[in-house]
Amino acid sequence: MKKATFDIEASNYDQHFTDTKIGRIQRNRVWKYMRKLLAGKKQLKILELNCGTGEDAAFFAEKGHMVLATDLSPKMLEVANRKIWNKGLKYNVQTQTLDLRNPKLKRGEMYDVIFSNFGGLNCISKTELDQLSDVLSKHLLPKGSCVFVVMPKNTIVEKWFRKYKNQSDIFHKRNAQIPLKVNVSGELISTYFHSDDDLKSSFYKFQHIVTKPIGFIPSYFEHSNRYFLLNIFDKIATILKFNANTADHYLIHFQKK
Numbered sequence: 001m002k003k004a005t006f007d008i009e010a011s012n013y014d015q016h017f018t019d020t021k022i023g024r025i026q027r028n029r030v031w032k033y034m035r036k037l038l039a040g041k042k043q044l045k046i047l048e049l050n051c052g053t054g055e056d057a058a059f060f061a062e063k064g065h066m067v068l069a070t071d072l073s074p075k076m077l078e079v080a081n082r083k084i085w086n087k088g089l090k091y092n093v094q095t096q097t098l099d100l101r102n103p104k105l106k107r108g109e110m111y112d113v114i115f116s117n118f119g120g121l122n123c124i125s126k127t128e129l130d131q132l133s134d135v136l137s138k139h140l141l142p143k144g145s146c147v148f149v150v151m152p153k154n155t156i157v158e159k160w161f162r163k164y165k166n167q168s169d170i171f172h173k174r175n176a177q178i179p180l181k182v183n184v185s186g187e188l189i190s191t192y193f194h195s196d197d198d199l200k201s202s203f204y205k206f207q208h209i210v211t212k213p214i215g216f217i218p219s220y221f222e223h224s225n226r227y228f229l230l231n232i233f234d235k236i237a238t239i240l241k242f243n244a245n246t247a248d249h250y251l252i253h254f255q256k257k
């Protein structure tokens, strides 16, 4: 049987992203936002999409919330289960395979928060995003929140880098309707880049609360000799709230009306 995408990456994902300097800086910014959003709320039901290795599921569970952590990749879920078990959070987290392109959730199962971190939504097309939004609206409680962290089309640092490398054609492909094939541990993953307007149009039934940049440096710059300068740029751009559509990832928050 063909492996799910990201199965090959699963055992190295934390080393390649979660535990890198850039990965930690960006995730801490997402957590800062979520801490404020969840402050003072008692045990919430959280549906996590594309949970990967369970880093965020553990974060929510440690705050006492109940999480259904889902992903397409059984190997990612294996790593997530191990992490949750090792941290003693098994009571708060259940895991389940779920494909964003055809999400099957139990009828009548309702959530306070639906969360997707670090580009899971970039694995599906705009049409699939529209369909996902329809399904999610049926499983979110009134005034419930959807928080997504997404890769936009016009990442400014990527643009500079591709220009410098004479590869501007690769950058322009981020704007095309056809997916860009991104190499993840030797596997070519179809990747769709979405502007915040794309997300707003897919989630038009929801109220848009905020869009904010989460970080400006793509993680492949982790070992670059330009990291120091890029890091300064990242801090300035984040503090001055540069356009989220030029970030590496941005956070978008919707609320059910």
Ligand SMILES: C[S@@+](CC[C@H](N)C(=O)[O-])C[C@H]1O[C@@H](n2cnc3c(N)ncnc32)[C@H](O)[C@@H]1O
Pocket: 005, 006, 007, 018, 049, 050, 051, 052, 053, 055, 056, 070, 071, 072, 073, 076, 098, 099, 100, 101, 116, 117, 118, 119, 120, 123, 124
């Ligand atoms: C870049 S990782 C992000 C993982 C995690 N959310 C995090 O914050 O580290 C993208 C995740 O999306 C999952 N994914 C890719 N396509 C998917 C799909 N069609 N349905 C559900 N999950 C998918 C992958 O298996 C992977 O775990």
